[in-house]
Amino acid sequence: MLQPSKQQILRLYKHLIRYGNQLQLTDKNYFLGRIRREFREGRGLSDPVQIEFNFKRGETLLRKGRIL
Structure with a gap:
């Protein structure tokens, strides 16, 4: 798994x-x-x-417009 960078997290x-x-x-x-x-x-x-899971959760919220 590729962990998101601090810059990607801040952008999210x-x-x-x-x-x-x-x-x-x-x-x-x-x-x-x-x-x-x-x-x-x-x-x-x-x-x-955990970091990857939370990052993907945030991306999914933006993409689908729903809270998971």
Whole structure:
């Protein structure tokens, strides 16, 4: 497995925040808070499998527009 770089993770974070600001039928504050909390909790991860899983989860959210 190829672990995402810090730059890729930061780019994903920015894209998710932009996506959250465009939401209309969902509580923006809840969504943005959840994104921030997930990234804050994931900051300390060292297991490459967990990092890859969380990264793919974020990408899937952007691609499909659904929370997993």
